[in-house]
Amino acid sequence: MATIHRATLEPDKVTIVSRWIADRRWYAGTGTPALRQLAAYRFDDPDGEVGLETLLLLDESGASPVLYQVPLSYRGAPLESAPERAFLGEMQHSVLGTRYVYDAAYDPVYATELLRAIVQGGSEAGQVVADSGESRPSTATCKGSGLLGTRPRHGDGTQHDLAVTSARVLTGEQSNTSLIANVTLDGQELQVITKVFRVLHDGRNPDVELQGSLTAAGSTRVPRMLGWLQGGWTDQATGTRHTGDLAMAQQFLPGVQDAWREALRAATDNRDFTREARALGEATADVHAQLAAGQPTADADAERVAGTIAGMRARLEEAIAADPSVAEHRDAVERVFQRLESADWPPLQRVHGDYHLGQVLDAPGLGWVLLDFEGEPLRPLAERAEPDAAVRDVAGMLRSFDYAAGSVQQTDGLDRTAWARDARTAFLEGYAADGGLSEQDPLLRAYELDKALYELVYETRHRPDWVGIPRAAVDRLATAQSTGDDMNTERPQGDSPTTTGARTGSTASSVYLARGGGQGRLAAPLPGRAAAPAAAPAPTTGDERADGSGPAPSTTPRPTCCCAGCTAGRTPPRGAPEQERSDRARAAPARRPRAAAPGRRRDGRPAARLRGHLVGPGARRRGARLPGRDDVRRRRRARRRRPLPLPPDARRDRHPPDR
Numbered sequence: 001m002a003t004i005h006r007a008t009l010e011p012d013k014v015t016i017v018s019r020w021i022a023d024r025r026w027y028a029g030t031g032t033p034a035l036r037q038l039a040a041y042r043f044d045d046p047d048g049e050v051g052l053e054t055l056l057l058l059d060e061s062g063a064s065p066v067l068y069q070v071p072l073s074y075r076g077a078p079l080e081s082a083p084e085r086a087f088l089g090e091m092q093h094s095v096l097g098t099r100y101v102y103d104a105a106y107d108p109v110y111a112t113e114l115l116r117a118i119v120q121g122g123s124e125a126g127q128v129v130a131d132s133g134e135s136r137p138s139t140a141t142c143k144g145s146g147l148l149g150t151r152p153r154h155g156d157g158t159q160h161d162l163a164v165t166s167a168r169v170l171t172g173e174q175s176n177t178s179l180i181a182n183v184t185l186d187g188q189e190l191q192v193i194t195k196v197f198r199v200l201h202d203g204r205n206p207d208v209e210l211q212g213s214l215t216a217a218g219s220t221r222v223p224r225m226l227g228w229l230q231g232g233w234t235d236q237a238t239g240t241r242h243t244g245d246l247a248m249a250q251q252f253l254p255g256v257q258d259a260w261r262e263a264l265r266a267a268t269d270n271r272d273f274t275r276e277a278r279a280l281g282e283a284t285a286d287v288h289a290q291l292a293a294g295q296p297t298a299d300a301d302a303e304r305v306a307g308t309i310a311g312m313r314a315r316l317e318e319a320i321a322a323d324p325s326v327a328e329h330r331d332a333v334e335r336v337f338q339r340l341e342s343a344d345w346p347p348l349q350r351v352h353g354d355y356h357l358g359q360v361l362d363a364p365g366l367g368w369v370l371l372d373f374e375g376e377p378l379r380p381l382a383e384r385a386e387p388d389a390a391v392r393d394v395a396g397m398l399r400s401f402d403y404a405a406g407s408v409q410q411t412d413g414l415d416r417t418a419w420a421r422d423a424r425t426a427f428l429e430g431y432a433a434d435g436g437l438s439e440q441d442p443l444l445r446a447y448e449l450d451k452a453l454y455e456l457v458y459e460t461r462h463r464p465d466w467v468g469i470p471r472a473a474v475d476r477l478a479t480a481q482s483t484g485d486d487m488n489t490e491r492p493q494g495d496s497p498t499t500t501g502a503r504t505g506s507t508a509s510s511v512y513l514a515r516g517g518g519q520g521r522l523a524a525p526l527p528g529r530a531a532a533p534a535a536a537p538a539p540t541t542g543d544e545r546a547d548g549s550g551p552a553p554s555t556t557p558r559p560t561c562c563c564a565g566c567t568a569g570r571t572p573p574r575g576a577p578e579q580e581r582s583d584r585a586r587a588a589p590a591r592r593p594r595a596a597a598p599g600r601r602r603d604g605r606p607a608a609r610l611r612g613h614l615v616g617p618g619a620r621r622r623g624a625r626l627p628g629r630d631d632v633r634r635r636r637r638a639r640r641r642r643p644l645p646l647p648p649d650a651r652r653d654r655h656p657p658d659r
């Protein structure tokens, strides 16, 4: 039971969050936040010392409102282990005195209580007002799923035993916030990653839904899901009740590399990547077969095909708005999309939806393991949850090989056109072992072009330094479409865009060179000499540090106390250092393995073997980080950062009473 006080707060919570949120990696807005609190829920600190409150805040500063989940922890003394960016500021509480407000992701007490709610099927804390003893209903609710795949033990009066021995936050290019914890669960030691969704949507989050169903079906192509937390809240302004996923927990695979890092190293060294790419194609086909078997499918009827084409056309218009020069390709792109009307569509199915090299891990003993089924962040959630052509994912991964080459071109001036071509070919061979999917496939062509257009918009918004990579791809793909060129073909520098170059060998040319110059475009290398990087790589922020997981103190259950402000005898927990996450690709769209029988590949081989998940020792190693969305945003925000003026009535918050 959380004890709340009738108190005044200065500044109030929304103000304190408003001053801090704009610089968060996961904040999607670009201007001054305009936050409105929709609801909140709390967890209990068993020690009764730390206030744990999660605010659901609607940001109405942009064209469409975005709902954020902001867990806060309120402490009576500074949390020494928290990094500066996790500190939101001090709040004067008229009953409890100074409260130190933190991003709760960095508070080990929150990490423990969140995970406990997930695996034990817990709910939000009840609330009681201190002076009257009256109970106060929570404006938001939450409910954990319980540990997936095990029978809840509620019946016999026992719970899954959970002790969190240390927790840390994963940092880097993340759309959400992930906490990595060393836990003992029912006597077994393991590492768990708990992802707190930052942007909330009404409805199931595909990440939870798909990884949950893959785990339940015994797939080893995703880390084992442990459970999730669902929430309910009401928009008081409209009276509408919403439910959505708040967080999910899964087994953390330590010491693994993601495919983006591996591919980037291989591309830099011009090392063959075809074996890995082929295996990645096979893994992708496995997951598509598993999703087709476990989730609803739909016929690609005229209405759905028309809807898909309409979505692609809308994307084209967005890309033109982001870069008006794309308009020169409008007719060519339109022809590619039109061919979809008469194409041979497979049944539609659930797909990954944002598939790229940064979304797959090379797990020892498991092979390629897929992550982050949330779909493209720029697409509405309802659209992402629709059955789609599996070729969307294939196209996404093809683009990602192109990105790896483009990135090497951009940072080192090295032409890796041939490297990307070979990797793409091998990936397709692995995916369609019967050779049944070629780059000429009308669906694949359209989806790849669509993805490149998406990337152009994405990079314009988030990483302008990278925009030359998709821009060059749109040029190339659109032109290849109109001339019937092989899209895998490199084009010697200086040739007209319609000239097809040799398919082998590396030249000073590169298909990754965007036309023209200008900000964000790739510099063309001078013949025989490496190009200066168009954008200096951001300083390396370090790997996910092997020593970065200093243990937090034991957070074993403590006696419940209603005195929320009491700090007596309590040493602030230490630990929770952060991890560095790789700069990831966030990509898109694939093709459904044709008529694969459930559990079988299209060539009739078994789709996936059931294997136990291994958790090996050791820390993950990471290479130098590339300039990412973080860097671009940091620069952008540094330019516009200024203190937010406090509205006169924001100085005091009489409602609601608080701990």
Ligand SMILES: Nc1ncnc2c1ncn2[C@@H]1O[C@H](COP(=O)(O)OP(=O)(O)O)[C@@H](O)[C@H]1O
Binding pocket: 170, 173, 174, 175, 176, 177, 178, 193, 195, 223, 250, 251, 252, 253, 254, 256, 258, 358, 359, 361, 371, 372, 374, 581, 582, 584
């Ligand atoms: N189960 C896991 N085991 C190991 N690393 C993981 C796991 N889940 C996520 N990661 C790491 O965290 C990163 C972010 O995860 P992701 O699910 O893509 O988060 P987001 O939705 O915030 O982008 C991944 O790129 C990967 O490096």
Ligand SMILES: O=P(O)(O)O[C@H]1O[C@H](CO)[C@@H](O[C@H]2O[C@H](CO)[C@@H](O)[C@H](O)[C@H]2O)[C@H](O)[C@H]1O
Binding pocket: 173, 175, 260, 354, 356, 357, 358, 372, 375, 376, 377, 378, 396, 399, 400, 401, 403, 404, 455, 458, 583, 584, 585, 586, 587, 588
């Ligand atoms: O991972 P997310 O779901 O957030 O995906 C978004 O961000 C990606 C970048 O982090 C972006 O991916 C693009 O860049 C990658 C290299 O960083 C590259 O490998 C991908 O192919 C490319 O699409 C993704 O598109 C976006 O949705």
